[in-house]
Amino acid sequence: xxxxxxxxxxxxxxxxxxxxxxxxxxxxxxxxxxxxxxxxxxxxxxxxxxxxxxxxxxxxxxxxxxxxxxxxxxxxxxxxxxxxxxxxxxxxxxxxxxxxxxxxxxxxxxxxxxxxxxxxxxxxxxxxxxxxxxxxxxxxxxxxxxxxxxxxxxxxxxxxxxxxxxxxxxxxxxxxxxxxxxxxxxxxxxxxxxxxxxxxxxxxxxxxxxxxxxxxxxxxxxxxxxxxxxxxxxxxxxxxxxxxxxxxxxxxxxxxxxxxxxxxxxxxxxxxxxxxxxxxxxxxxxxxxxxxxxxxxxxxxxxxxxxxxxxxxxxxxxxxxxxxxxxxxxxxxxxxxxxxxxxxxxxxxxxxxxxxxxxxxxxxxxxxxxxxxxxxxxxxxxxxxxxxxxxxxxxxxxxxxxxxxxxxxxxxxxxxxxxxxxxxxxxxxxxxxxxxxxxxxxxxxxxxxxxxxxxxxxxxxxxxxxxxxxxxxxxxxxxxxxxxxxxx
Numbered sequence: 001x002x003x004x005x006x007x008x009x010x011x012x013x014x015x016x017x018x019x020x021x022x023x024x025x026x027x028x029x030x031x032x033x034x035x036x037x038x039x040x041x042x043x044x045x046x047x048x049x050x051x052x053x054x055x056x057x058x059x060x061x062x063x064x065x066x067x068x069x070x071x072x073x074x075x076x077x078x079x080x081x082x083x084x085x086x087x088x089x090x091x092x093x094x095x096x097x098x099x100x101x102x103x104x105x106x107x108x109x110x111x112x113x114x115x116x117x118x119x120x121x122x123x124x125x126x127x128x129x130x131x132x133x134x135x136x137x138x139x140x141x142x143x144x145x146x147x148x149x150x151x152x153x154x155x156x157x158x159x160x161x162x163x164x165x166x167x168x169x170x171x172x173x174x175x176x177x178x179x180x181x182x183x184x185x186x187x188x189x190x191x192x193x194x195x196x197x198x199x200x201x202x203x204x205x206x207x208x209x210x211x212x213x214x215x216x217x218x219x220x221x222x223x224x225x226x227x228x229x230x231x232x233x234x235x236x237x238x239x240x241x242x243x244x245x246x247x248x249x250x251x252x253x254x255x256x257x258x259x260x261x262x263x264x265x266x267x268x269x270x271x272x273x274x275x276x277x278x279x280x281x282x283x284x285x286x287x288x289x290x291x292x293x294x295x296x297x298x299x300x301x302x303x304x305x306x307x308x309x310x311x312x313x314x315x316x317x318x319x320x321x322x323x324x325x326x327x328x329x330x331x332x333x334x335x336x337x338x339x340x341x342x343x344x345x346x347x348x349x350x351x352x353x354x355x356x357x358x359x360x361x362x363x364x365x366x367x368x369x370x371x372x373x374x375x376x377x378x379x380x381x382x383x384x385x386x387x388x389x390x391x392x393x394x395x396x397x398x399x400x401x402x403x404x405x406x407x408x409x410x411x412x413x414x415x416x417x418x419x420x421x422x423x424x425x426x427x428x429x430x431x432x433x434x435x436x437x438x439x440x441x442x443x444x445x446x447x448x449x450x451x452x453x454x455x456x457x458x459x460x461x462x463x464x465x466x467x468x469x470x471x472x473x474x475x476x477x478x479x480x481x482x483x484x485x486x487x488x
Contacts, residue, residue: 022065049431060087178316281482324374
């Protein structure tokens with residue numbers, strides 16, 4: 001009698017990435033274990049400071065684990081320095097601040113650098129990079145320096161350099177935080193579709209819950225630990241995670257009373273507080289300005305008055321940041337005049353500021369900038385002291401305020417932006433991206449400017465931090481100050 005043999009094929013899927021009992025630096029009590037399969041689209045979310053960016057840095061090999069076997073990436077262990085170069089060929093990461101990942105200042109040179117290192121031929125490099133530059137809508141910037149791009153353009157050009165290498169594993173940390181809603185929608189969907197097409201594993205760190213339905217798996221972090229693992233789209237709730245998904249980072253200031261057209265792309269919205277006045281704090285008189293060949297302002301006149309919020313809205317590259325920079329003399333106008341509390345911002349000449357004696361130049365310009373405090377689009381770049389508290393105290397101390405009073409102003413400002421007291425004695429560079437932004441905002445607030453200029457203030461912030469900054473802005477206006485922000 002012939003035996004019938006039945007063979008059962010058992011398929012065991014080995015995870016591409018295995019993390020076991022990983023302790024994140026700078027987060028006491030943290031411990032993470034997770035697995036990611038090849039070709040999965042994975043989301044990582046959580047509040048600011050929960051460890052998202054730190055985990056991304058570990059998974060990319062930017063930070064080495066403390067022990068062997070805590071992270072295994074396709075059989076490679078980043079604990080061993082011999083494995084790190086192999087991991088870096090497989091994994092590419094887009095950092096939250098594009099400036100931290102840019103190798104060359106020139107866009108085209110930076111974009112082709114990665115494919116060149118992979119040994120690709122010239123024709124392949126040109127075809128691939130030019131196609132991606134067009135897809136990310138930065139082809140027009142290819143011959144420019146990153147310093148001449150808007151924040152949104154800089155972010156898209158940086159992402160072009162990441163995708164040009166076609167890595168096996170792509171890690172994106174808040175990759176579209178500086179894009180308007182339509183751009184974000186298109187780019188995240190293209191990113192997921194492209195990753196699936198080439199069998200790439202995609203890991204996206206994001207607060208934006210609008211896109212969770214595109215992910216195969218979502219890990220939610222809380223204080224350096226996995227707080228949730230959603231295999232499909234679902235509501236995370238405010239406890240874990242977090243995100244605001246509406247335009248302007250979910251910030252809503254009510255209906256504007258006046259709407260003005262600044263140029264063909266930028267619109268100015270005016271929101272009065274409870275007690276606005278007609279006092280002009282910043283006045284533009286017949287100002288003309290062009291930047292990188294684009295006309296931003298043409299014979300523009302306008303009064304920004306006390307007790308109001310103004311929002312400059314428009315797509316990336318439309319000139320919002322430039323206009324904000326003109327308001328405290330960071331950029332020089334081509335024609336016309338700008339006054340800050342009736343003090344004229346002088347034009348820059350070959351030998352410095354025109355019309356100001358050398359010995360008075362420093363005090364005059366800095367008095368203008370103290371009245372009109374600017375929080376830049378990348379405020380974390382302005383941090384430099386050894387602790388958060390010392391960094392926030394720096395401005396008041398430079399103003400001649402005593403150390404005790406400077407400390408008091410710094411602590412008040414840190415409370416206003418919602419940065420936890422346990423973070424005040426930390427090195428600011430060990431904060432999360434959102435926490436760095438809050439610390440930098442506090443540094444300007446501590447100086448008590450009459451006019452607060454904020455460039456994309458809600459970028460990269462979770463719900464809690466966004467609502468805290470929103471409340472701070474409302475309170476600032478109600479105290480009789482003026483706030484001018486940019487957004488989409």
